[in-house]
Amino acid sequence: MKYSKIITILIGSLISLVLCILASLAFGARYVGFHEVINALIHTETTTLSEIVVRERIPRTVFSIIAGASLGVSGVLMQAITRNPIADPSILGINTGASLFVVSGIAFLNINSPSQYIWFALAGATVTFLFVYGIGSMGYGGATPIKLALAGAATSAALSSLVSAIILPRTEVMHVFRFWRVGSISGATWEGIYSVLPFLVVGLIIGILSAPALNALALGDDIATGLGVHTGIIRIVGAFAGVILCGATTAIAGPIGFVGLMVPHTMRLICGPNLKFIIPMSAISGAIILTISDVIGRLIGSPSELEAGIVTAFLGAPILIIIAMRAKVRSL
16 A cells, blocks of 8 residues: 555544544533634633533543544454454453443442453453453364354353343442443543553554564464464464453443444555554544544434444444445355
């Protein structure tokens, strides 16, 4: 792919992201003009109502950017290490596993802070990924895309039942969990952002550094081994980064689905198969998708709002259908 085209796509994506940021700061229960948004960002000492509203929306906007970027890169890594075009934290059940551990912590250990949610979510995401990958790897052929998708769907359904069994008899837990469960960034705070940011930075750095080895892995295990790549190690490293990104984001925002599915797939069509380009572009595009989904949710649900996780599901479902229609399912 020509670098001029890559630069054009990058510039266009960055402009789109800036526009999404301005829209996120402007739209909501109270509309704020763009000139007031700019004024609030430049003159931080002013205290008009509109400018206060803008500053209150800044943590939400910042978190939508880093959460969307993390989910986009997590989806790229999951698809790369499994060689499965429909691998996604939600489809593989990772989001649900993180949810189960968080709700268990809320119900049985009385956890109530973002820093506590993170560790439980990471543990749940890790255990679930290992379980799904282990089940999908059993039998002839190893971890094929179909087996991983089926294992993830079955595991997600089972874990969802466990989550329901825990929260239904406990009204107080249901009250805490019900908004978090649908996937929302409306409750983002600077405290939550600061607690999750180190995990997301580590995951993003590992993902970017792993791109050359993952490119080799896409050629097949035998060829990758011949090129000097330790396939087992790179899968572990890639899975570790993906789980960190997904689990930490889920801890704060809840299980937001489909971002990790539609973003990598779209970027692969635009940028080609090179993960050196797909990973950073998926980070930018994931930030755009989640931020604009949050804005759409505010506009549709006004004067209340529709959760971002619901909007991304509406946007992502057609992408999944298109992938399924185009895929050649040879095992059936």
